[in-house]
Amino acid sequence: MAAKGNRAPSAAPAALPSLGGTxxxxxxxxxxxxxxxxxxxxxxxxxxxxxxxxxxxxxxxxxxxxxxxxxxxxxxxxxxxxxxxxxxTAVSEKQLDEYKHIRALIEIPTTAELATSADPAALEALRPAAQAIVTAASDGDLIAYVEADIRFHLGLLALCGNDHLVEVVGDLRKRSRLYGLQALVDAGRLEASAEEHLEILDALLARDEEAVRAVMTRHLGHVRGLWAAE
CATH class of the missing domain: 1.10.10.10 (Winged helix-like DNA-binding domain superfamily/Winged helix DNA-binding domain)
Incomplete structure (x- = not known):
């Protein structure tokens, strides 16, 4: 993959399957x-x-x-x-802190409220995405991990019925950088982080709002740590 001058990039994206279609x-x-x-x-x-x-x-x-x-x-x-x-483009530490703060303000209470308002069938429909995150972590496939993570979290937020809220969080996620993912793979810790998604889902299905709030708070804290780890 081309980089500045003739120097190879410090990290290259994993190979992806051929894309068909229009x-x-x-x-x-x-x-x-x-x-x-x-x-x-x-x-x-x-x-x-x-x-x-x-x-x-x-x-x-x-x-x-x-x-x-x-x-x-x-x-x-x-x-x-x-x-x-x-x-x-680079993302500054200040920007990362701001992204995490905004996401916490939006995602923690919104997700916690779903414990009492979301249709259990709609929640259960997100299990394949949560499981895909775990599978991608097990395989060390960081691109698949991120894609499944986005599907899960935005799908979860969509259950609140506020399309603009989902758009805002989606934009914040696009601007984020999870530089620490490879470090978690190397340390054998990515699967444990991935399993938090199943924990969130199970807490929602149990209608345990406080447990959802606690897991989401812990989860976003881990995400900020990933953002910081270059």
Whole structure:
């Protein structure tokens, strides 16, 4: 994967399966996978990645990759570098603290309220996503981990019926960086972190609002630790 000059990037995204479908779906799916790689820290801040090299990993032409990266540029996740590609933007400690604070204000009480308001069947429908997080952690697949994590948490928040709230949290998640994920994999601790998602779900199904609040508080605290660990 191309980086500044001829130097290889400090970390490259894991290989992804070829993407089938229409050009539009290529662009959307590549953008989703690139966001996950950014959030997982597999595309590193300050590195420059070329669309043609990224396209090889996705098994598509450079065009949908370039278009997807332009979408990420609009979201502030990358900057365009003329004649070279796209540089991943850095996130400051102050920004990370602000993201965590806003997420805690929104997600902890909203999720806790679902213990008394959510349909048990709708909660149970999120179990495959929670289990996918654990499976991805077991496999050490950081991109799959992040994608399943986003599906689970945004799916959970969607049960509150406030689309704008989900959009706000989704945007915060896009801007985050979980640089510490690989360290958890190396230490054999990622699976334990992943299992917190099942713990949240079980507490919700048990209608235990205080337990949900406690697990969510612990979970977001772990996430901030991941953000800080570069």
């Amino acid at each position: 050009r539009s779906s290529y662009r959307e799916r590549v953008a989703d996978a690139l966001r996950a790689a950014l959030i997982a820290g597999e595309l590193r801040a300050g590195e420059v990645y070329s669309a043609p090299t990224l396209a090889v990993r996705f098994g598509v032409s450079a065009t949908p990759v370039r278009e997807a990266m332009l979408d990420l540029a609009k979201e502030g996740l990358v900057d365009t570098v003329p004649n070279k590609g796209f540089r991943v």
